[in-house]
Amino acid sequence: MKQIFTYTLALALVLSLVASEASAQQFSKRKQYNSVGVSLNAMNYFGDITPKPSIPSLRFGATRPNIGVNFTHRFTPRISARAALAYGRITGDDSKAADKNDSEAKYRYNRNMSFRNDLAELSVVGIFDLIPNRNTYIKRPDLVPYVFAGVAAYTGNPKGLVGANNVGLSEGSYVALQALKTEGVSYNKGGIALPFGGGVRYKVNKSFDIGLEVGFRKTFNDYLDDVSTNYVASRNDLGSDAAKYFGWDITRNEPGTWNRDNQSGYQRGKSNEDDWYVTTGITVNYILAPKVKSPKFR
Template sequence: MKQFFTNTLTLALALALVSTAANAQQFSKRKQYNSVGVSLNAMNYFGDIVPKTSIPSLRFAATRPNIGINATHRFTPRISARVALAYGRITGEDSKAADRNDADARFRYHRNMNFRNDILEASAVGVFDLIANRNNYIKRPDFVPYVFAGVAVFHHNPKGLVGGANSPTQTHLVGQEGEYINLQPLQTEGQSYSLTQVSIPFGGGVRYKLNKSFDIGLEIGWRKTFTDYLDDVSGVYVDQTKLTSDAAKYFGGGITRTGDGDYPNFNAPGEMRGKGNEKDWYIVTGLNLNYILAPRVKSPKFR
């Protein structure tokens, strides 16, 4: 699966370079145009709190909404640039995602971690249309598949729920039942990480012409991040004496959790808490509606 993502990104970049060379001939500025749009999406994540600790594994019941706005400028018959701002949420819960009877998932079931993370993302991508539009926006093709790739900056803030299924009994030491606690300040693994990160967005979609001014599209995009802490889980359990608060011990796994009698010492210092060699991903899938801003046509001057 990793190879698939790598090949997809490489192909998108290669197509963009080839297209740029092929369109070296001037594309009339009168045919260039801008558009603005809104998107309504579904958001998922790949990380440590999923059914299987691999990129293809996700829990569809953990899907949450994502909304966004964007602006696009068409440069050539195939190439456009798009900037976007989006806001959404990802979630995960061991008690629902991990099977205690699965040898590979057992420790994660007993880890009993949960999180939610609200992500605000600003992105800039290049869009390569697989069908060229060599005319103006009115005569654009009715149906256009495309691929895209670029760069994004996002702000995130993982939080953990106090209480819940199979929760520790000492919740009163942490906060109110049902309260969400910011996890990054707790340093549950004795590590610090930034809440502002960079990702590589890439993917593809299809766009359909509704009328001369509106397009509707379906798009799926992966975000390769460079952090393993979207879910606040990455490495190993640490010595509880190194954790500075009851909340850190609660979410770090030091407080005995109900139902752990058949799996003693699963959270001993040095035992695996997360699969630290894998970075987290998130994925955005949804519909977008774009409105084309009709370019101004300058009237010829007669002398």
């Protein structure tokens, strides 16, 4: 699966470079134009708190909204660049995602983890249209499939749901987990991601396009859900504020002590997979008509 994503990304970049060189001389400034848009998406993630700890596995019940705004500039008949700002939530819950009857998934059901993470993202991508527009924006094709790839910066903070029998915290509230060092390590709340995907754009009229798009984000972070490797071996490995959050046996949210034999140092996540997130949704773009200067006659 990783190889397929890598090849797709590499192919999109190569095609963009080739098309740019071939089309640069055919597309005048008069035909270039800008657009602004808004998007409403469904957001999911691939990670440790899913039915299977692998990229294709997600739980549709964990889908949450994502909204965004964007600015796009068309350079050539096939090539555009888009800058976008988006905000959305990813979630996961072992009690709903893990199958207690699956021998491989039983440890994830027993750990009973849940989280949510509100992610803000700034991205810049190149868009390659599979159908070129060699005319002005008014005569653009009615239906255009496209692919895109680029780079993004994101930030967020995973939060855990407080259960019953906790000390000093109200049940049902959420606690930020990054500072607690739940696995005895420090990690960044944000980072760099590689966005890529594809979509189709439909011309509603001369000024508006509406599109359907699917975008994947490859991160280099296994802690979007605060789960990666093993439980800490000792309470002393936790952050100073973790005692309130971990006032019970974290494997089942029951009263108990921290250093239990069935928990200390044991597997908590699958450490060889970075987390991903994905958006699927609708985008509406408004084209900013370019100002055409009239020739001056003398």
